[in-house]
Structure formats: C-alpha cells, structure tokens
Amino acid sequence: xxxxxxxxxxxxxxxxxxxxxxxxxxxxxxxxxxxxxxxxxxxxxxxxxxxxxxxxxxxxxxxxxxxxxxxxxxxxxxxxxxxxxxxxxxxxxxxxxxxxxxxxxxxxxxxxxxxxxxxxxxxxxxxxxxxxxxxxxxxxxxxxxxxxxxxxxxxxxxxxxxxxxx
Amino acid sequence: xxxxxxxxxxxxxxxxxxxxxxxxxxxxxxxxxxxxxxxxxxxxxxxxxxxxxxxxxxxxxxxxxxxxxxxxxxxxxxxxxxxxxxxxxxxxxxxxxxxxxxxxxxxxxxxxxxxxxxxxxxxxxxxxxxxxxxxxxxxxxxxxxxxxxxxxxxxxxxxxxxxxxxxxxxxxxxxxxxxxxxxxxxxxxxxxxxxxxxxxxxxxxxxxxxxxxxxxxxxxxxxxxxxxxxxxxxxxxxxxxxxxxxxxxxxxxxxxxxxxxxxxxxxxxxxxxxxxxxxxxxxxxxxxxxxxxxxxxxxxxxxxxxxxxxxxxxxxxxxxxxxxxxxxxxxxxxxxxxxxxxxx
Numbered sequence: 001x002x003x004x005x006x007x008x009x010x011x012x013x014x015x016x017x018x019x020x021x022x023x024x025x026x027x028x029x030x031x032x033x034x035x036x037x038x039x040x041x042x043x044x045x046x047x048x049x050x051x052x053x054x055x056x057x058x059x060x061x062x063x064x065x066x067x068x069x070x071x072x073x074x075x076x077x078x079x080x081x082x083x084x085x086x087x088x089x090x091x092x093x094x095x096x097x098x099x100x101x102x103x104x105x106x107x108x109x110x111x112x113x114x115x116x117x118x119x120x121x122x123x124x125x126x127x128x129x130x131x132x133x134x135x136x137x138x139x140x141x142x143x144x145x146x147x148x149x150x151x152x153x154x155x156x157x158x159x160x161x162x163x164x165x166x
Numbered sequence: 167x168x169x170x171x172x173x174x175x176x177x178x179x180x181x182x183x184x185x186x187x188x189x190x191x192x193x194x195x196x197x198x199x200x201x202x203x204x205x206x207x208x209x210x211x212x213x214x215x216x217x218x219x220x221x222x223x224x225x226x227x228x229x230x231x232x233x234x235x236x237x238x239x240x241x242x243x244x245x246x247x248x249x250x251x252x253x254x255x256x257x258x259x260x261x262x263x264x265x266x267x268x269x270x271x272x273x274x275x276x277x278x279x280x281x282x283x284x285x286x287x288x289x290x291x292x293x294x295x296x297x298x299x300x301x302x303x304x305x306x307x308x309x310x311x312x313x314x315x316x317x318x319x320x321x322x323x324x325x326x327x328x329x330x331x332x333x334x335x336x337x338x339x340x341x342x343x344x345x346x347x348x349x350x351x352x353x354x355x356x357x358x359x360x361x362x363x364x365x366x367x368x369x370x371x372x373x374x375x376x377x378x379x380x381x382x383x384x385x386x387x388x389x390x391x392x393x394x395x396x397x398x399x400x401x402x403x404x405x406x407x408x409x410x411x412x413x414x415x416x417x418x419x420x421x422x423x424x425x426x427x428x429x430x431x432x433x434x435x436x437x438x439x440x441x442x443x444x445x446x447x448x449x450x451x452x453x454x455x456x457x458x459x460x461x462x463x464x465x466x467x468x469x470x471x472x473x474x475x476x477x478x479x480x481x482x483x484x485x486x487x488x489x490x491x492x493x494x495x496x497x498x499x500x501x502x503x504x505x506x507x508x509x510x
Contacts, residue, residue: 050288051293054290061301062300062333069308069326073319073323
C-alpha cells in the first residue's frame with residue numbers, strides 16, 4: 001500500500017516537473033511547480049515527517065511560488081514574450097546540464113552513504129524530536145544557517161533601498 | 167498502523183461521516199453568514215434588511231443560491247480558459263480544507279460508540295491551518311490574472327501582497343502561542359484551556375495582532391482593498407459571473423467562519439467554558455459552546471466591517487509591515503521572558 005502511494009506520488013511529481021520544464025507559458029510553469037511541491041510534500045508525509053511536509057508547503061508553495069507568480073504577473077510574461085533560443089544554444093545547454101547531472105550522480109554515488117533511518121518509527125518526524133536533534137546534534141549548522149538567513153535579509157533590504165546614503 | 171488495515175474499518179466510516187457533516191455545517195454556516203451579514207448591516211445602518219423570502223427573510227440565502235446557479239455563465243473571450251475555470255474551485259477547496267484540524271468538542275457518544283469531534287488531530291494542526299491560509303492566495307491571483315482584465319489583475323495583486331504581508335505577523339503571533347502552550351496541536355491547546363484558563367489572559371497583544379491579521383487574510387473591511395469598488399470595479403472577480411462568482415463570495419464566508427473558529431480555539435478556550443462540562447449532553451455541549459464562540463466572533467467581524475471605513479493602500483502596508491510585525495516580535499520577546507521567568 002505504502003509502495004503504491006509512493007509510486008503514484010513519484011509518478012505525479014516527475015510528470016509535473018517535466019510539464020513545468022516543457023510548457024511554454026511561465027504562469028503554467030509556476031502552477032506545475034506548485035503541484036510538484038505538493039507531490040514532494042506527500043513523500044515527506046510517507047516518511048513520517050509531517051512537520052517537514054507542512055513547512056515545505058508553507059515556505060515553497062505558500063511563499064516563494066507566490067512571489068514567482070507575482071513577478072510573472074507584474075512583468076506580464078506569457079508565451080509570446082518567451083525568447084526563442086537558437087538550436088546551438090539549446091544543444092549547448094543540454095550538454096552542460098547533462099554533464100552536471102552525470103557529475104552529481106557520480107559524486108553522490110561515491111560519497112558517504114548515509115544509512116537509512118528506521119522509517120517504521122512513526123515518531124521520528126514529530127516536532128519535538130526534530131527540535132531536539134536540531135538543538136543538540138546539529139546546533140552549529142543550524143545557527144550558521146540562521147546567520148546566513150539574517151545576512152540575506154539585511155542584503156535584501158539594502159538592495160531594495162533606493163537611497164544608500166542613510 | 168498499516169494503511170491497509172484501515173479500509174473497511176469503522177474508523178474510515180466514522181471519519182467519512184464526520185467530514186460530510188462538517189462539510190454540510192460549513193456550507194450552511196457560510197450561507198447563513200451572508201444573511202447575518204445583511205441583517206447586521208441593516209441593523210447598524212438603521213434599515214430592515216432582507217425580509218421578503220420567507221419569514222424574516224430566512225430563505226434569502228436559498229434564493230441567492232438559486233439566482234447564482236441560474237445566471238448566465240459568461241466567460242470573457244480573452245480569458246485563459248482552464249485557469250479561469252480552475253481558480254474559483256481552488257479557492258473554495260483551500261477554504262474548505264482548513265476545518266479538518268479544528269476540535270469542535272471532546273467526544274460524542276452515539277449508539278454506544280465514542281466519536282472524536284475532530285476530523286484529524288494533526289500534531290502540527292496550527293501549521294496546517296497557516297499552510298492552507300497561505301495557499302488561499304492562489305485562487306485570487308490565478309483568477310485575477312486569467313481574467314485578462316487590468317482591474318482584475320490590480321485586485322489580485324493587491325489581495326495577494328496584502329495576504330503575504332499579514333501572514334508574517336500572523337505567524338509571529340502564533341509562535342508566541344506555541345511558546346506558551348508548548349504544542350502545535352489544536353486539540354492539546356483546547357485541552358489546556360479548561361475552565362477559564364484561556365490563552366487570551368496571557369496573550370492579549372497576540373490576540374489583537376491575530377484578529378487584525380485574520381481580518382486582512384479574509385479580505386474583509388477595513389482591509390477589503392482587493393475589491394475596492396470605487397477604484398477597481400469588483401477587484402479580482404470583476405470578470406466572474408454565475409456560480410464561479412458565487413464560489414468566490416462563498417469561500418470568503420467560509421474563510422471567515424474558519425478564522426473565527428481558530429480564534430475561538432486558540433485564544434478563547436475552544437469548547438471550554440467555566441461551569442460547563444464539554445462532555446455533557448452526550449458530548450453535544452462542547453460543540454454548542456464552540457459554535458457559540460465562533461458565531462460571536464463572526465458577529466464581531468461583521469460589526470467591524472460595518473463600523474470602520476476602508477484603509478488606504480499605503481496605510482494598510484504601513485500597518486502590516488511597520489506596526490504589526492515589530493509588535494508581534496515584541497510580543498514574542500515578552501512571551502519568551504514570561505515563559506522563562508514563570509514557566510507556564
């Protein structure tokens with residue numbers, strides 16, 4: 001049963017991801033990407049990580065994609081304004097992307113193999129356990145990530161400011 | 167628990183019936199909220215209000231529904247066909263989904279069986295609600311954009327930027343509550359507030375921030391700039407007619423109902439009331455208390471709508487970003503200090 005749900009979700013996420021890439025209309029692309037995020041959130045739920053699933057929805061589907069859609073609507077991009085690239089560029093992009101994929105797959109395959117956590121434990125993804133792990137075992141990376149976010153926020157405010165002589 | 171075992175079990179039937187009952191109740195409340203809105207508006211403006219259809223105009227929502235269904239379903243030629251059809255449905259779907267995690271009572275004893283009065287007790291209930299509220303914006307944005315009308319687009323952009331801005335302060339107010347209660351589950355929050363031990367006494371500032379943001383999230387006056395008639399004709403649903411328009415208007419009332427239920431659960435003790443056992447009357451007392459509180463807040467929302475004039479757009483953004491967010495952060499700090507000093 002779980003396998004069937006997994007396969008269905010995997011099929012849906014790959015399908016929507018492909019549609020997102022191949023569709024000409026940018027707004028449709030964004031909508032397909034949102035559906036892909038939903039399918040991935042479903043995978044998180046299957047792994048008993050409800051917190052991660054809901055945060056994934058809030059952050060990606062609820063915030064980031066809204067801003068994407070916002071920019072697309074304000075710029076009024078549609079399939080007519082989509083720039084048509086020459087075949088030379090398409091070929092080059094395909095080769096570059098393909099090489100990156102091969103490199104990534106190779107690197108991950110030879111890299112450290114994390115042992116699969118015990119998925120059958122339904123408590124593993126609860127907020128309490130996640131919080132405990134984040135604030136004990138992974139406290140340094142967690143705090144560094146926080147500082148990075150702060151830096152990004154300050155940077156965004158600075159970039160958005162018209163008058164820098166304050 | 168294997169998923170396979172659940173099929174054919176009493177659990178599945180119980181939950182399905184619960185979902186259906188909740189669906190019917192939500193739609194009924196939303197329908198009669200339109201009637202209540204018109205009656206309250208009439209009362210506040212010293213008019214009579216709807217009084218033609220049935221006694222006291224009680225059949226007015228039915229008449230409105232029939233009217234919506236039988237009107238011509240006009241679609242603009244330049245509209246993006248599928249998205250234009252999809253958007254009201256998406257808006258309605260998101261509005262209906264949120265009610266699943268709200269605890270309406272403790273337990274209902276029916277035919278000797280105990281039925282939990284909550285569709286599902288997610289341990290991240292409050293985040294689930296925030297998540298679905300943040301998705302509500304898609305119905306508006308896609309609807310406004312696909313209509314291919316500049317007023318619709320302006321309305322959609324206004325609505326979505328307003329919703330994004332107020333979500334932040336709302337989330338920060340919720341964080342203070344989570345710090346105080348130590349849980350994200352709405353059921354546990356309701357259980358902790360037995361008697362008169364309500365969160366409002368510990369979080370008065372958080373409540374003010376939350377209710378302001380809830381008003382803005384529901385796109386209700388004084389924050390209804392998305393459908394500011396004098397500037398934008400009808401806002402994001404200018405090009406919609408018939409039941410598609412009905413879906414938009416209806417979903418807004420559902421959003422208001424859910425927002426009021428969340429306020430009642432998070433800040434006002436949910437199904438608890440001093441001197442009333444929520445389990446009495448075979449468990450019916452809990453829902454009665456809960457619905458009374460929810461209806462009271464729906465009344466407050468309407469009262470605000472017909473009392474306050476609409477904000478200007480820069481005032482709205484100013485209030486959201488420069489007043490509510492710093493206030494919410496201050497509230498978070500105060501709550502943190504309080505929890506550190508006194509515990510909870």
